[in-house]
Amino acid sequence: MAKAELEPVIGLEIHVQLRTATKMFCGCALGFGEPPNTRTCPVCLGLPGALPVANAEAIHYGLLIGLALNSTLAPVSTFHRKNYFYPDLPKGYQISQFDLPLCSGGKLGEVNIHRVHLEEDAAKLNHVGVGGRIDQANSSIVDFNRGGTPLAEIVTEPELSSAEQAGQWLRLLRTTLRTLGVSDVNMEEGSLRCDANISLRPAGSDQLGVKTELKNMNSFRFIERGIRAEVERQRALIEAGEEVVQETLHFDPRSEAITSLRSKEEAHDYRYFPEPDLPPVVISESMLSRAAAELPELPAAREQRYIEQQSLSAESARMLAWRAELGDYFDAVCEADRSLDAQAAANWVAELQGRLGDQEAEDSKVSASALAQLAALVASSKINQGGARQVLDQLVNEGGEPAAIVADQGLEAVGGAEQLAPIVAAALEANPELTERLRSGEMKPIGVIVGEVMKQTRGRADGEQVTALIREQLGLS
Amino acid sequence: MADDIQALSAAAAAAAIADGGLARAELFEHYRARAAADELNAFTWVAEDEPTVINGPLGGVPLAVKDLFCTEGIPSQAGSKILERYCPPYTATAVANLAAAGAPLLGKTNQDEFAMGSSNENSAYGPVLNPWDRSRVPGGSSGGSAAAVAAGLAPWALGTDTGGSIRQPASLCGIVGLKPTYGAVSRYGMIAFASSLDSAGPLTRDVTDAALFYRNLVGRDSADATSVAFPGPIDLPTSERLDGITLAVPTALVDGEGIEAGVRESFEASLETARELGATIVGCEIPSAPYALSAYYVIAPAEASSNLARFDGVRYGLRTEASTLDAMYTQTRHDGFGAEVKRRILIGTYALSSGYYDAYYGRAQRVRTVVSRELAEIFTKADFIATPTSPTVAFRLGERTADPLAMYLSDLFTIPMSLAGTPAISIPSGLSEGLPVGLQICGPAFSENRILDAAHALERAIGFDGAAARSGGV
Numbered sequence: 001m002a003k004a005e006l007e008p009v010i011g012l013e014i015h016v017q018l019r020t021a022t023k024m025f026c027g028c029a030l031g032f033g034e035p036p037n038t039r040t041c042p043v044c045l046g047l048p049g050a051l052p053v054a055n056a057e058a059i060h061y062g063l064l065i066g067l068a069l070n071s072t073l074a075p076v077s078t079f080h081r082k083n084y085f086y087p088d089l090p091k092g093y094q095i096s097q098f099d100l101p102l103c104s105g106g107k108l109g110e111v112n113i114h115r116v117h118l119e120e121d122a123a124k125l126n127h128v129g130v131g132g133r134i135d136q137a138n139s140s141i142v143d144f145n146r147g148g149t150p151l152a153e154i155v156t157e158p159e160l161s162s163a164e165q166a167g168q169w170l171r172l173l174r175t176t177l178r179t180l181g182v183s184d185v186n187m188e189e190g191s192l193r194c195d196a197n198i199s200l201r202p203a204g205s206d207q208l209g210v211k212t213e214l215k216n217m218n219s220f221r222f223i224e225r226g227i228r229a230e231v232e233r234q235r236a237l238i239e240a241g242e243e244v245v246q247e248t249l250h251f252d253p254r255s256e257a258i259t260s261l262r263s264k265e266e267a268h269d270y271r272y273f274p275e276p277d278l279p280p281v282v283i284s285e286s287m288l289s290r291a292a293a294e295l296p297e298l299p300a301a302r303e304q305r306y307i308e309q310q311s312l313s314a315e316s317a318r319m320l321a322w323r324a325e326l327g328d329y330f331d332a333v334c335e336a337d338r339s340l341d342a343q344a345a346a347n348w349v350a351e352l353q354g355r356l357g358d359q360e361a362e363d364s365k366v367s368a369s370a371l372a373q374l375a376a377l378v379a380s381s382k383i384n385q386g387g388a389r390q391v392l393d394q395l396v397n398e399g400g401e402p403a404a405i406v407a408d409q410g411l412e413a414v415g416g417a418e419q420l421a422p423i424v425a426a427a428l429e430a431n432p433e434l435t436e437r438l439r440s441g442e443m444k445p446i447g448v449i450v451g452e453v454m455k456q457t458r459g460r461a462d463g464e465q466v467t468a469l470i471r472e473q474l475g476l477s
Numbered sequence: 478m479a480d481d482i483q484a485l486s487a488a489a490a491a492a493a494i495a496d497g498g499l500a501r502a503e504l505f506e507h508y509r510a511r512a513a514a515d516e517l518n519a520f521t522w523v524a525e526d527e528p529t530v531i532n533g534p535l536g537g538v539p540l541a542v543k544d545l546f547c548t549e550g551i552p553s554q555a556g557s558k559i560l561e562r563y564c565p566p567y568t569a570t571a572v573a574n575l576a577a578a579g580a581p582l583l584g585k586t587n588q589d590e591f592a593m594g595s596s597n598e599n600s601a602y603g604p605v606l607n608p609w610d611r612s613r614v615p616g617g618s619s620g621g622s623a624a625a626v627a628a629g630l631a632p633w634a635l636g637t638d639t640g641g642s643i644r645q646p647a648s649l650c651g652i653v654g655l656k657p658t659y660g661a662v663s664r665y666g667m668i669a670f671a672s673s674l675d676s677a678g679p680l681t682r683d684v685t686d687a688a689l690f691y692r693n694l695v696g697r698d699s700a701d702a703t704s705v706a707f708p709g710p711i712d713l714p715t716s717e718r719l720d721g722i723t724l725a726v727p728t729a730l731v732d733g734e735g736i737e738a739g740v741r742e743s744f745e746a747s748l749e750t751a752r753e754l755g756a757t758i759v760g761c762e763i764p765s766a767p768y769a770l771s772a773y774y775v776i777a778p779a780e781a782s783s784n785l786a787r788f789d790g791v792r793y794g795l796r797t798e799a800s801t802l803d804a805m806y807t808q809t810r811h812d813g814f815g816a817e818v819k820r821r822i823l824i825g826t827y828a829l830s831s832g833y834y835d836a837y838y839g840r841a842q843r844v845r846t847v848v849s850r851e852l853a854e855i856f857t858k859a860d861f862i863a864t865p866t867s868p869t870v871a872f873r874l875g876e877r878t879a880d881p882l883a884m885y886l887s888d889l890f891t892i893p894m895s896l897a898g899t900p901a902i903s904i905p906s907g908l909s910e911g912l913p914v915g916l917q918i919c920g921p922a923f924s925e926n927r928i929l930d931a932a933h934a935l936e937r938a939i940g941f942d943g944a945a946a947r948s949g950g951v
Contacts, residue, residue, distance in 0.1 A: 042567050046787045048560065049547040049569060049666040053702045081783050083829070085806055092786020134802060142791070271829035273838060276672035276780055278702050 004202035006238060008231045009209070010166050011114075011158035014173065015151050016183045017121060017191040018061045023148035024120040025052030025095060031145030044148035046090030051277050054079070058150035059281060061182040062102045062118050063291040065152050068176050068298055069113045071106030076282050077117075079275040084268045087134070087142050088122040095120050096153075098272045102281065109172050109300065112157040123147030152182075158197060158208065163227035167220050170194060172322050175299045179324045187219050196227055199244070200234045209234075210244040214251055215261060226251035226258075233258055302327060310334075310342035320346060326353060329361040332368035333375070340375050348375045351389075355396050365399035366392075374402040384462045387411040414457040417469065423461075424469045427452040439474055446470060482507045483947060487632040487686040488713075491536025491579075501537035502527060505581065508539050511630045512584045514951040517606040517615075519625040522552050523584035533579030535693055540580040541631035543588050543622050546572050546677075547666040551582070555668045556590040556618075558601040559788045559795045559813025569666025570698045571635060571677045578693035583631055586621030590815045591785065592642055592670040594618050595887035598878055599817045606874075607650060608946040609912055613871040616646030616887070622680045623650040629947035633681045633690055637667060639674045640773050641866075641891025644903035647680055648866035648915025651905045651943045653932070654680045655687045656891075658922045659898030660705040663698030669784040671777035672703075674895050682943065684904060684933045688713050691925065712926050714933035720755030722931060724748070724918075725859035728760040735886055736868040739909025744865045747906040747916045750938045751863070761855045761862065765847045766893055772844035773892045774885060775828050775837050781818075782825030788813060820881065849897040856921040861931060864890040866903040866915030894919045902932050905941040913943075 022029060026043035042050035066073045080098035097117035106113035124146045129138030154173070160166045174185045174192060184191040193216055199209035214230050217223040229251065234244050246264040251257075297305075303321035306312040312320070320327040330349045334342060348371055349361065356364055374395070378388045383406055391405050406412060414420060427449050428435045434445040446467065453466045470476075482504060485493060493499035505527040512523045521544050530537045547553045547565035554560040568576075576582065589599040597605040597620025605620040607613040608628035615624040619636030623646035626634050636643045638656035647654025655678045662677045669675060679690035692711030698704045726748065731741075748758050763769075790796035790809030797808040814822070828837035855862060868889055877884045894901040901919035908914065916935070920928045 042565070045792065047547075047565060047567075047793070048553070048555070048563070048668040048787070049565070049664075051665050051669075051701050051703075053700060083783050083786060085786065085789060087789075087791050087802070090787060090792060092789060093783055269831045271783070271826065271831070271834075273779060273783070273829050273834070276703075277669075 006200045006235055007203040008161055008227075009158045009199050009201060009211075010160040010162075010227060011197040012156045012160065012166060012170065013195040013197070014154045014170070015121075015193040016065075016154065016177060016185065018058050018150040018152060019181070019183050019191075020055055020057045020061065020150050022055060022057075024055050024058055024118070024150035025148055028148065030149055034145060036141075036143035036145060039145040040147075044090070045144055046092070052095060052275075054278055054281065055150060058118060059102070060287065060291060061150070061180075062116065062152055063283065063287060064180050064182055064295060065116055065154070065177070066103030066106070067291055067295050068180055069103070069106035069108050069116065069154070071103035071113055071116055073103055073283060073288065074100055076100065076280050077102045078280045079118075079278045080272045081275050083271045086122070087140060088125045088147065090123065090144065090147060094122070095275055095278070100280075108176060109169055111159050111169050114155040114157050116152055116154050119151050119153060121146055121149035121151050158199070158211075163224040163231065166196065166227055167224040170220065170223065172299060175322050175324050179296055179298055181296075190218065193218065194223055196223065196230075198227060198230045198234065200231065200238060210246050212244065212246065213248045214258070215248060217251055217253075219253075222251065222253040225253065225256065229256050230258055299324065306342075312343055312346055316343065316346040316350070319350065325360050325362060329368055333372045336369040336372035337376055340372060341379065344379060345372070345375050348392075351392060352396070355392070364396060366395045367399075370395055370400070370402055377402055377406065381413055381462070382406070383411055384413045384460060386459050387413065410458070411460060413462060414460045420453070420457075420461060420465060420469055421473070423453055423456050424449075424466060424473060427456070428470070428473060435474070438470070438476070479507060483629050484944075485632075486682050487538045488689050490632060491534075491538050491689070494536045494538075501530065504537065505539050505583070508583055508631055511951055512541070512625070515625070515630050516951055517608060517611070517624045517628055517630070518603050519586055519605050519615075519621040519628065519630055520584045521554060521556075521587050521602050521621070524582060528581045530581045531577055531579050533577065533693075535575065535579035535689070537579055537581065538632050539583035540575055541583050541586050541622055541625045541634035542572055543619050543634070543636045544585045545588060545592055545637050545668045545670075546635065547668065548572055548582060548585065552585065553668070554602070555592070556588040556600040556602060557788075557813065557815070557818070559809070560793075561601070561795060563794050565666075567666060570663035570700060571667065571694055573666075574663075574694055574696060575635065575690070580693075584625075586619070586625055586631075586634060588621055589618035589642075590818050591668065591781070592618040592637055592639055592675075593781070593817050593821055595641070595645055595884050596872070596874075596877065597621065597646070598874065599815055601815060604874055607871045609651065609871065613873055613912070614649065616649035616867070616871065618642040618646075619654075619680060620646050623647055623652060623654070626650070626680050626682060627652050627943060627946045628951075630951070633679060633686055635677060635694075636680045637670075637675060637677050638891075638895070639670050639676075639777060640895045641888040643678050643680060644866050644891050644901060644915065644917060645887055647903045648905075648917075649871040649913065651908075651913030651941065651946060652680055652682060653684055653687045653905070653936075654678065654903045655691060655925070655929075656894065656901050657691070657695070657925065658707075658900045660703050661695045661707050661900075661923070661925070663696070663701040663704045665698055665700040665704075669780075671780040672784060673780060674773075674777060684714055684902075684929055684936050687902070687932075688929045691929075707925075708923055709926075711929075714926075714929040716930040716934040717937055718755050719751055719931060719934050722751075722756045722861070723859040724751055724756050724758050724861050724863045725761035725855050726758060726863055727763045727766065729762060730766050730890070731864055735889070736865065737870065737909065740865050740868060740870065740914050743907040743909055743914035744916065747935065747939065748863065751935060754934055754938055759859060761859065763848070763851050763855070763893055765844060765851055768844045769848050769893045769896055770885060770889060772841040772848070773888070773896060774824070775841035776845065776896075778821040778825030779828045779838050779841075780825070782822045782829065785814075785818065785822060817881070845896045848893050852893060852897045852899060852919075853921065860920065860927065862919045864917045864919075865906075866890060866917040870909050870912035870914060890917055898922065900925050900928055902928050904932050904936050904939075905943065906939055907941060913941075
């Protein structure tokens with residue numbers, strides 16, 4: 001029996017901690033590793049009688065996110081209570097949004113956005129004892145510093161079709177949020193957290209299969225590995241004629257094991273109802289115009305600008321636009337020498353980043369003006385590619401001025417037929433046997449002659465030019 | 478001298494202190510000693526010394542505060558075992574406002590657990606006795622506050638009203654109780670029962686005391702997002718006449734079954750007095766009134782079921798240790814909550830459950846909208862709505878504890894205003910078989926000044942004397 005090809009359908013739910021000065025519903029400063037329970041007050045501890053007051057700056061950040069994702073901003077939205085018991089939830093409910101979120105719809109890259117809403121983060125639980133979960137622990141202690149941190153929850157439509165695509169899109173989202181300045185968007189530290197809804201269906205079908213939800217993967221690598229593992233698990237089930245069960249899953253990145261957290265039957269009834277302590281959020285014209293005025297250029301627009309105005313390749317444009325810091329550095333290089341070819345500059349920025357690993361270019365010893373100077377030296381044939389790479393190595397390690405390094409180390413290109421022709425002629429003369437083979441049409445030995453010339457010029461000659469001179473002197477074309 | 482002090486209203490005592498005729502410390506000690514000797518179980522905590530008093534318009538007249546309000550470092554137990562000996566780290570805005578205006582804290586008063594009840598029999602700290610007849614209830618949930626003021630154990634008291642919890646005990650104890658416009662008084666630090674209905678207000682000997690108290694209680698609070706600035710100051714009432722005033726009486730409601738003959742008689746007499754003062758009496762209808770009680774007993778428990786989720790044994794209050802987290806939650810809440818609170822949590826949880834939300838909570842909210850609209854419609858034709866505050870006088874302890882529905886009917890006349898968020902006052906209209914009857918006057922939102930004025934005129938004309946109860950508290 002011919003089996004229909006199965007295609008994954010993936011939707012993402014992203015929780016973003018907003019970098020406001022204070023918490024979502026009280027005046028406590030956000031926690032950044034202070035001693036436990038020092039950034040708390042009656043409100044975020046859920047003490048009797050305490051009441052929430054919505055943080056206007058968090059709503060502003062929510063509007064910025066909505067604008068950046070091309071969402072529809074609700075003129076009036078409401079907070080709801082999501083009721084369930086857990087020690088990290090001091091009120092017994094989370095204040096979130098339900099049927100009237102701040103932002104609806106929208107699109108980022110190729111992916112449609114379902115909604116964006118605001119809510120509060122839970123506190124942090126530390127389990128003492130054998131297992132990492134509360135039912136295995138000898139005791140659990142709660143740190144409420146994180147409790148009440150503003151969160152934006154961004155939900156995509158189920159439109160992604162592979163782990164790689166999900167990872168790449170999430171990087172675009174991260175850059176967008178970072179450019180907005182609304183969050184630290186650090187997955188390891190938990191300021192960006194991602195759950196994935198995953199199902200499979202026959203390719204081309206418009207029906208959705210039974211989905212599972214994979215929780216809280218805390219790095220890009222784990223997200224891609226987790227999704228891949230879950231897609232394979234579902235594929236194996238379906239191909240074995242078994243059924244996928246709707247459940248919430250946990251991915252262990254060390255063992256790559258997927259375990260069930262709870263089934264559909266065990267799912268909570270959150271008993272949502274409108275939060276009576278908070279009036280509806282009404283978005284005024286002045287709030288909208290403030291958000292619109294503060295909206296910076298976003299990665300998608302920047303990518304377009306690089307392609308259309310600076311004629312960068314699609315690959316370079318995306319690399320620089322989706323990684324905002326690198327794009328800023330590239331802009332500074334172009335600004336330092338406006339005569340530079342943008343693509344050449346982009347190539348040198350890529351060359352530099354390749355040497356830096358995780359370090360940001362702007363934090364390196366290579367200033368944008370130094371890189372611009374280096375690119376100009378190459379463009380004017382003052383040094384060749386090999387020499388330039390040597391200079392870049394030294395810049396990365398010690399910093400400095402490219403021109404001075406070139407002079408110091410005698411890396412100026414040996415160029416022009418009048419300089420190179422005698423050296424080429426001497427190399428041919430010194431290798432009569434190879435020269436004969438070249439003349440008879442066997443081109444293999446040409447590399448040895450080029451190498452000889454490079455040796456004589458200490459690598460400062462241009463390889464292509466040397467090859468051309470050899471051909472010319474032997475009358476080969 | 479003690480009798481002289483006891484005879485002074487709060488406003489009169491403040492005036493006596495201001496002109497040097499009475500020492501502030503003497504006044505405080507007078508009431509402190511009486512509160513400490515309380516035989517009605519009206520107090521759950523009494524100050525040992527006079528706290529630092531701020532000079533202000535309340536003149537140092539000591540204040541009793543319902544235990545539902547948080548008071549820093551002082552037990553705030555909300556009538557519940559789950560908060561036994563709980564001392565909050567902060568003070569409620571309402572209490573802080575009154576302290577800042579010169580009313581030092583005398584003590585905390587008993588109440589129905591989490592303000593759920595109409596008789597004060599739902600307190601984990603025992604029932605409160607009515608000073609007019611100790612075999613009877615003082616009403617609830619602010620029963621301790623009402624009994625303390627009626628018995629002269631406190632000059633005045635702060636209470637809360639969610640469905641009638643200020644007005645009904647004020648009625649049953651023969652004192653004045655004002656339920657404000659929703660939002661006029663901050664709820665910050667007031668332990669929540671039903672957030673969209675809860676309001677804080679005064680229980681006092683007379684209408685002037687209520688106005689003096691209330692003018693220092695209102696105000697927008699940045700810590701309560703639902704609070705609003707009161708439009709203009711609260712004036713001390715001076716009216717002696719009701720000329721040009723129209724009182725609307727919801728005929729079907731007031732003529733319904735369950736209203737005692739003595740209560741009806743006193744109410745009719747009050748209307749006659751109002752006529753003599755120049756008022757016009759007209760009939761009106763609140764067609765949704767029969768549904769208001771049902772809607773209230775869905776909305777209030779729904780919000781309560783969520784508000785009370787924080788009492789989980791994790792951070793404060795009672796914790797019953799158990800082997801698993803769920804068992805700890807279950808056992809703590811089993812041990813810590815009383816029967817009525819559990820009943821309402823169950824009702825509220827059910828009403829909010831997926832699949833039932835529209836049928837119960839959603840429909841109840843629609844009824845609420847209709848009630849508000851009907852009251853607003855009446856206020857386009859009349860200045861006030863007048864009803865008896867409670868269909869009955871104080872009932873006997875234990876008389877209704879076995880029948881929650883009969884107990885819920887105590888709030889029949891007070892609940893429509895709670896749902897609409899409009900202000901209402903209860904003043905004594907007379908005695909029926911030796912027990913006080915209350916008259917309720919309600920107006921549109923923010924009409925407190927006019928309500929206080931009308932109540933002042935009626936109070937003078939009725940001439941109710943509460944002195945009999947003021948000797949009976951100790």
